[in-house]
Amino acid sequence: MQFIVQGYPAYAYTGGRPFEPKQPAIVFIHGAAFDHSVWQWQSRYLAHHGYTVLAADLPGHGRSPGAARRRVAEMADWIAALIESAGLANAAVIGHSMGSLVALETALRHPARVTRLALIGTSAPMAVGESFIAAARDDSPAALDMEVAWGHARNVLLSGSAVPGASLHGASRALNSRAHAGVLHADLCACQSYAPPIEAIRALKVPTLVIAGRRDQMTPMKAGKALAAEIPAARVVTLDAGHSMMAEAPREVLAALHDFLR
């Protein structure tokens, strides 16, 4: 569904249901160089179980035009503007990886807009390897290899997929490769430069769920737990999965979210 956010067109997937602003709302925020479709196995279910769902394409990603925002705070302001543009008073905000920083920052900058916060595959700060940033800067195919190799549990390529017939590496690589030139680099730099305001995080009041993958190579489980320890109303669910846990463990992520949102 198309919206106008900050004066420009923006796309958000509504989970295969008509947009219904009177129901409790959930906003999903994807990670670097991805789009709304990373939430395929969570967003559609929740949209059919009592929630209004907006799985956003951030500016410059997927079907949302414009330039990718350079800073997490700008993305957070955009998410708050999306919530307002959609005619919603507020929403549960759920983010993955870079999107988890955007979700966190939305809760910090626009607390009235965020009823619940879920951070999946998260770490704050979110250090990104120099080699990854350099490969992304040069638009090297090595950046795609890095994303699939580190973005999943080791050996996920040699295991069965939870989605029959799907290749997690192949899907992730194809989605990444469709991103506009420069978007991966811009996103990784946004992650790298994000300085978490620790005092403000410690003062957060919003109920928070952190989902951490025990085999996450990008944002290790201990980093997710460390962030959760700073948020007063946070609890942690750990899963046997790598960083791309919405695809690696789709049912488990959905169950954790569904339980948290109830």
Next chain:
Amino acid sequence: MDHSGGHKPPKLPHPDTLAVHAGQSPDPATGSRAVPIYQTASFVFPDVDTAAALFNMEVPGHVYSRLSNPTVAVLEERIAALEGGVGAIATASGQAALHLAITTLMGQGSHVVSSASLYGGSHNLLHYTLARFGISTTFVASRDPDAWRRAIRPDTRLLFGESVGNPSVDVLDIPAIAQVAGEHHLPLLVDATVTTPALGRPFEQGAHLVIHSATKFLSGHGVVIGGLLVDGGRFDWAASGKFPTLTEPYEGFHGMVFAEESTTQAFLLRARREGLRDFGACMAPMTAFQILQGIETLPLRMARHVESTATVAQFLADHEAVERVHHPHLPSHPDHALARRLYPRGCSAILSFELKGGREAGKRFIEALTLFSHLANIGDAKSLVIHPATTTHFRMDDAALAAAGIGAGTVRLSIGLEHPGDLIDDLGRAIHASQKS
């Protein structure tokens, strides 16, 4: 070839390892290391809500083995990993894979541009059968990108060719045809049965969709019929604007817009949720298991296949009773340089040749062979021989045969895994017999 621009990519498993492991974890229920054969039609729902969610594609999982099955899924994920695709669908045959690809993309009033150098069964489907349902095909010379370009019409929805044509063994210039496809916002479908991912990966060369007859080299044992359809996930259906089956709401599945549902898997979602569901040409779990047994040794077998084929091709080329040999390994073949560029490890265990003495000599030759089996198949561990003009391609007239690179006396060989010396002995004896009048 290093495409990484000096950036060191992390190590990922090699194709040989993927061929043995991709898509399978030890069975969580039993610990079985081998792929279990889930010989079941249906799967029990844990509760009513999950049943509804599975039917509505809100959660992933198995419902009914026409749509998906755990054993079949291992095969699908393995070929997707080997090809570098986003996923795959296993079908009842290679023909079913081609049919599923086409019917997912288009309906009546649509048009395909296809290489003229095709397996006879694919030619039948395109030229006779799909035409009856309003999908027409223009066949073009595979080596001429401008011929492909000229054949494209406003209603064209797909370009199609074989990575290496059967039986003429011409090599499709996938990068060149992919460029034509890109100019017209059309997908390129490649039948990679003859090359397999062990010799070349069409997605890396620019193709968007790949099909296989898994009956052939992927299995290698000639005991099953099966097909595979793989999506590279790179074609932008929405930007093309020519594929309403993927970009408009589908009433047959709750108004789903497949390209919104999944950016990279829209095609496979529609193919599974419509084509497998309604046409029903699915693969049986036992078949998938048997194909998986073959794929485990695919890289080893293909190396031996192409090595022996090069030896046989040279033997035939040197033989005084042989008029012409068609195989890209030979410098005389028009695609020799292209084959070296696209398939540096070798490109085909299929070759064809023409004996002096035409059709009659060909007949005597085939009947004098003792090691080669005379039958309609390729890609077996056993060496095979056939006379295409009277068998696989018998419905084609002389002009169509010529366009496909087939003469009245053309003999096609599929070189197996026997010792190449034994193959050459058998061929030498039979050629000698063929020249006696």
